[in-house]
Amino acid sequence: xxxxxTQRASHYALSRTFGALAxxxxxxxxxxxxxxxxxxxxxxxxxxxxxxxxVTVADRFPDVQASGIARLPDxxxxxxxxxxxxxxxxxxxxxxxxxxxTPFPDKAAQSEMISPLGMTVDANGQLWLLDEGVRxxxxxxxxxxLLHIDPRTNKIVRRYAFSAPAVRPxxxxxxxxxxxxxxxxxxxxxxxxSQTTHPALLVVDLASGQVRRILEETVSVSPVPGFVMEAxxxxxxxxxxHPTVPQGGVDGVALSADSTRLYWSPLSSRRxxxxxxxxxxxxxxxxxxxxxxxxxxxxxxIMDGMITGPDxxxxxxxxxxxxxxxxxxxxxxSLVAQDARLIAPDSMTFDGKSILLTVGQWARLxxxxxxKDKQERPYILVRIALPEDQTHATxx
Numbered sequence: 409x410x411x412x413x414t415q416r417a418s419h420y421a422l423s424r425t426f427g428a429l430a431x432x433x434x435x436x437x438x439x440x441x442x443x444x445x446x447x448x449x450x451x452x453x454x455x456x457x458x459x460x461x462x463v464t465v466a467d468r469f470p471d472v473q474a475s476g477i478a479r480l481p482d483x484x485x486x487x488x489x490x491x492x493x494x495x496x497x498x499x500x501x502x503x504x505x506x507x508x509x510t511p512f513p514d515k516a517a518q519s520e521m522i523s524p525l526g527m528t529v530d531a532n533g534q535l536w537l538l539d540e541g542v543r544x545x546x547x548x549x550x551x552x553x554l555l556h557i558d559p560r561t562n563k564i565v566r567r568y569a570f571s572a573p574a575v576r577p578x579x580x581x582x583x584x585x586x587x588x589x590x591x592x593x594x595x596x597x598x599x600x601x602s603q604t605t606h607p608a609l610l611v612v613d614l615a616s617g618q619v620r621r622i623l624e625e626t627v628s629v630s631p632v633p634g635f636v637m638e639a640x641x642x643x644x645x646x647x648x649x650h651p652t653v654p655q656g657g658v659d660g661v662a663l664s665a666d667s668t669r670l671y672w673s674p675l676s677s678r679r680x681x682x683x684x685x686x687x688x689x690x691x692x693x694x695x696x697x698x699x700x701x702x703x704x705x706x707x708x709x710i711m712d713g714m715i716t717g718p719d720x721x722x723x724x725x726x727x728x729x730x731x732x733x734x735x736x737x738x739x740x741x742s743l744v745a746q747d748a749r750l751i752a753p754d755s756m757t758f759d760g761k762s763i764l765l766t767v768g769q770w771a772r773l774x775x776x777x778x779x780k781d782k783q784e785r786p787y788i789l790v791r792i793a794l795p796e797d798q799t800h801a802t803x804x
Contacts, residue, residue: 607657
């Protein structure tokens with residue numbers, strides 16, 4: 409160990425040496441060259457965050473923001489154009505071809521719908537559509553409903569109106585999946601995100617039209633207390649009365665490939681949940697039995713839309729990562745696509761070897777910015793090319 413005076417002398421000599429090196433320019437050379445003699449690279453960044461390279465814009469819409477999307481058996485793509493957040497002229501449900509939106513099932517049927525949102529195609533190729541039943545700025549009582557549309561005849565077959573006690577004054581019906589393995593005509597599972605604090609799942613017996621409200625305000629359908637999320641570059645904490653970013657309870661839902669399980673996740677949460685459809689569809693199952701049947705599938709991300717591949721993989725949108733994530737049957741997670749243009753990735757459908765994805769700008773709505781509209785037009789629909797090792801898992 410050196411004595412204090414020896415240490416001071418050594419430090420003085422070293423400082424003089426560094427000073428001389430710095431003046432001569434050799435000091436910088438020593439610190440910019442590694443032991444191998446090669447210069448250091450630039451500062452590292454997150455690779456491929458801006459884009460994963462497999463996202464292309466399929467179409468642009470100057471006046472309407474698409475939300476729900478479904479692919480019919482004949483290849484037609486159906487888009488819902490809701491009016492609950494902002495009104496627009498023209499049809500609210502359309503078939504899409506690049507550059508062209510055509511009223512679906514026809515022009516006359518548009519008057520039978522108010523604000524179409526989530527939709528799904530069942531195993532028999534029938535389209536099921538949720539109507540929020542409310543327009544922006546209207547003080548009329550909401551009239552939520554489920555519509556059955558036959559793509560073969562282009563006709564609305566039946567309208568299932570939702571009323572109390574199945575829905576509450578603050579209900580917000582959001583997404584739907586139809587299970588044809590339970591009930592004589594099948595069972596529909598509907599997410600009620602709730603505009604305030606009463607989220608739940610709705611179970612519709614398609615033969616009788618009876619609607620049950622289940623799991624209301626339980627952990628699996630509810631926002632996480634104090635939950636903080638990033639949306640479009642802004643952080644917001646869950647606040648039932650003064651939201652600063654999109655928030656709420658159970659949002660996206662999906663059926664397993666064999667219809668034996670239903671998957672769902674609250675919007676203000678990062679966790680995925682599931683339960684057997686046999687239990688959820690049982691009108692005699694008690695609330696205790698229903699709650700006991702729910703399985704916590706672990707953390708995935710803040711999701712909106714969700715679809716299932718035939719191999720059991722779940723594809724979910726990820727709001728914070730501006731991405732689409734794949735959850736493999738064994739629970740492994742991987743990024744399918746990531747792109748700065750995916751501001752609020754919404755709903756998806758498989759289309760051949762790709763995914764079509766609607767993109768929202770919900771976090772830019774006036775409700776979250778003291779009445780100022782922050783949206784930037786046009787709105788977009790994107791196509792995501794799937795890696796070769798995933799295309800086999802999405803062919804229907």
